[in-house]
Amino acid sequence: MIFSQVASVTLRALVGRRRTVLMILLAAVPILVALLVRANTVGIAEVGQTLDGLVVRIILPLIALVFGTAALGMELEDGTGVHLLTKPISRLTIVLAKVGVAGALTAALVVPTTIIAAVLLARPFADVGALAISLAAGTLVGSFLYAAIFAALGVITSRGLIIGLGYALIWEGLLAGILPGSQIFSVREYVRGIVNTLSPDTIDSIVGSGAIVYAAIALVAAIGIAAYRLATYQVRGTD
Amino acid sequence: MTDPATPQAGAPTAVPAQPGAPTEPAPTMPPPVPVAPAPPPGAIVLEKVTRWYGNVVAVNDVSFSVGAGVTGLLGPNGAGKTTILHMLAGLLRPSAGKVLIAGQPAWRNPAIYASVGLVPEREAVYDFLTGREFVEMSARLQKLPDTKGAAAKAIATVDLESVAGRRVGTYSKGMRQRVKIAGALVHEPPILLLDEPFNGMDPRQRLHMMELLRARAAAGAAILFSSHILEEVERLADRVLVINAGRLAAAGNYRQIRRLMVDRPHTFHVRSSDDRRLAAAFLAEPTVFGAELADGLLTVRVTEFSGFTRIVARVARDSGVSLFEVAPTDDSLESVFEYLTSRR
Numbered sequence: 001m002i003f004s005q006v007a008s009v010t011l012r013a014l015v016g017r018r019r020t021v022l023m024i025l026l027a028a029v030p031i032l033v034a035l036l037v038r039a040n041t042v043g044i045a046e047v048g049q050t051l052d053g054l055v056v057r058i059i060l061p062l063i064a065l066v067f068g069t070a071a072l073g074m075e076l077e078d079g080t081g082v083h084l085l086t087k088p089i090s091r092l093t094i095v096l097a098k099v100g101v102a103g104a105l106t107a108a109l110v111v112p113t114t115i116i117a118a119v120l121l122a123r124p125f126a127d128v129g130a131l132a133i134s135l136a137a138g139t140l141v142g143s144f145l146y147a148a149i150f151a152a153l154g155v156i157t158s159r160g161l162i163i164g165l166g167y168a169l170i171w172e173g174l175l176a177g178i179l180p181g182s183q184i185f186s187v188r189e190y191v192r193g194i195v196n197t198l199s200p201d202t203i204d205s206i207v208g209s210g211a212i213v214y215a216a217i218a219l220v221a222a223i224g225i226a227a228y229r230l231a232t233y234q235v236r237g238t239d
Numbered sequence: 240m241t242d243p244a245t246p247q248a249g250a251p252t253a254v255p256a257q258p259g260a261p262t263e264p265a266p267t268m269p270p271p272v273p274v275a276p277a278p279p280p281g282a283i284v285l286e287k288v289t290r291w292y293g294n295v296v297a298v299n300d301v302s303f304s305v306g307a308g309v310t311g312l313l314g315p316n317g318a319g320k321t322t323i324l325h326m327l328a329g330l331l332r333p334s335a336g337k338v339l340i341a342g343q344p345a346w347r348n349p350a351i352y353a354s355v356g357l358v359p360e361r362e363a364v365y366d367f368l369t370g371r372e373f374v375e376m377s378a379r380l381q382k383l384p385d386t387k388g389a390a391a392k393a394i395a396t397v398d399l400e401s402v403a404g405r406r407v408g409t410y411s412k413g414m415r416q417r418v419k420i421a422g423a424l425v426h427e428p429p430i431l432l433l434d435e436p437f438n439g440m441d442p443r444q445r446l447h448m449m450e451l452l453r454a455r456a457a458a459g460a461a462i463l464f465s466s467h468i469l470e471e472v473e474r475l476a477d478r479v480l481v482i483n484a485g486r487l488a489a490a491g492n493y494r495q496i497r498r499l500m501v502d503r504p505h506t507f508h509v510r511s512s513d514d515r516r517l518a519a520a521f522l523a524e525p526t527v528f529g530a531e532l533a534d535g536l537l538t539v540r541v542t543e544f545s546g547f548t549r550i551v552a553r554v555a556r557d558s559g560v561s562l563f564e565v566a567p568t569d570d571s572l573e574s575v576f577e578y579l580t581s582r583r
Contacts, residue, residue, distance in 0.1 A: 005379045012367050079363030083373075083422060086328055087380035088352040231347055235330045 002089050006097035010071055014105060019070065023063050027109035030054050034120035043123035047131055048195065048203035050121060051114060056191045060110050060139055061168035064146030067102040069161045071147070072226070073154020076233065085233065092227040099151050099223060103144035114139045127201070134199035138191040141212075145187050145219050152226035158236060183207050190215040281339070282306055282430050282461035283327060288336035290322050297322045299485040300336070305463050309456045311476030312465040313496075315576055319485040320465035321360060324434050327463070328357040340430060353381065356423030360434035360465075362415050366408030370399055370418045373407055374425055381426040393421040398447060412439030420448070424455075431455065433464040437471055449475045473497075483576035503578045505544040506568045509537040509551075512561040520558040524550055538568075 014020070033054060037044060044050065072095070075081035084094060115132045122128045153167075154160035176186035183189040183206045193211020195203050207214060283305040290298040298319040312320050325331040326338045329345040329352075338344065340351045364373060374393050378386035394403050397417040402410065407418060416439050423431065431452075437445050452475060456462050466472050472479055472493065479496045481489040489496055511517050514537040518530040521539055526547050529540035541547035544567070555562045 002380060002382070005376060009365060009368070009376060013365065016367070079359065079361035080365050082330065082357070082359050082361070083364065083377070083419075084380070085330065086352050086355070086357045086423075087377070088349050088382070089380055091349065231349075232332070233330070234332060235325050 002093050003097050006084065006094055007101050010098055010101040013075070014067055014070055014101065019066060023066060023109055026059060026063060027113045030059060030113050030117040034117040038120050043126070044121055045123060047118055047121045051117060051135060052192060052203055055110065055114050055139060056142065056188050057173055060142050061146055061172055063109055064106045064143060065150050065161065065164045065168055067105050068147040068150025069154040069164055071098040071102040072151045073160040076155065077158055082235065091231040095151065095223055095227045095230060099144065099148045102151060103147035106147055107140050107143035110139050110143055111136050130199040131202055134195040134202050137198055138195040141194055141215050142187060142191040145190065145215055148219055148222035148226065152222045152229065155226050155229040155233060184214055282341055283463055284339040285323070286337040288326065288333045288338055290326060290331065291334045297485055301487045303480055303487060303490060305461055307456065307459050307461050308477040309452055309462045309475055310478045310480060311472035312463060312480050312482060313469065313472045314482035315467055318482045320482055321434055323482070324432050324465060327432055328355065353426065354428050354430055356428040356431045358419050358423045358433040358436055360438070362412065364407045364415055364419060367406060369404055369406055370394065371403040373418055374421045377422040378425045383426055389425050393425040396424060396451060397421045413441060413444050416440055429460050431460055431462045435466060436464050437466065481576065481579055483579060488576060488579035499579060502543050502545060505541050505547065507539045507541065507547065508566045508568055509539055510563040511537070511555065516558055517555060517560045520554050524554060526550060
């Protein structure tokens, strides 16, 4: 009951605003790109690589960033969060509800767009089913994991949005692909690993099926850190 | 000349809480809501509490104890009132000392919120919820058995029924204030903390809210509210804690505090038909310890505000001088607070 109450207020806070429209537009980009490609070719062989570069690397973290930081950090910043904090409820429950909603919203936009783009991009006679299912599973896990990381970031710092953007673009987008050994600390690599485990032909992966374990550890860690930081949260800017 | 009869008023140690002074619920009130268990005398306790922000000290070695009744936390803006209330509400960790709510530490202890209601100063309420939804949310998060009934009662208590179906985003400042209070009252907490609760309310709403708080105090609740307005504290509080520059400057009932404020050294500007002769006459009075004439303005320094106001007319009459103007120079609340703090 507490979980669903927090979740429903969070959902209403996140949906129905200009933010949602912008996120829908962002999520539509891969479909538009796929339509353009489709207009000129019969499809491409490197569907996995293309969607990794476009969705997993850019669209997914950006959407999760916006929802993840808005779900918790923004509420603490604008002062509405105090009404939630001054209730006799577990801080872990608050975090789980917030991450659940932010992750579900991210997945609701990213997973369908990934499936549609994959179907549009695939060549005739390609295994569209394996392609779509593996990419959907990967981005689904990625949605919740990113949402948890950005929710934690929003509790840790009042500049969660800008720091999260830096992390997504610089670490996930650039360094984690280049630095040897850094892959086990990269959400993008976890997503690739999950896709690769389900459908080895779709994409190659360094971490492989280990990605599932890494992703689970990262998810628990992010939620744990967020709950701890929320339990020791101190209001900013008093007096 | 300060009154030695009130030595404990500025004492640095914890002042024992006074039992709730007699308050009678006003007849216009909605029926007072019976408050759950009555709080013990030390419902709210600060023991040598200090709070730093970086190397700025916001609250400095403050100790007090608050029991049932209405207690006013009086002080100028930036005195540390909000910091104290936030520490009591478990939203700030004290840098040193103990902050206890019903005997339990307030920091990192969400269980206390079952017996505490906080009305923060910031206006922020979820704009997209209706007033009723907001109060029902509070009831549900308090795990009350009858959320709708409790919410309806709280909304009626703050007189917000007519707009309860409207989104909070459309509310006036006073309505937002009241919906926050309804949210904080919904579980009928024995301890209520309010940060500048009368901001943004019109005089009628203010009166209504004072009656509401008095009724809850009469039912046994411990209520601590902050204000920088002397008149609000005077009208509502059984007991006053004066905070200035992070320190507890004085504690006592309103009359004691008021006397401290009045019986203090003061400076007056006086205009008259013959300033020179008047100055000489003043200097013969025991309450006057200085008089100087500069730029056609007579400045009189006195040991005691009220003592001087009693003699000024007589002295002028006896020396045959007509008074045009007698004006205290520093009657601002800030200077009063400064004086109270410097007495320590």
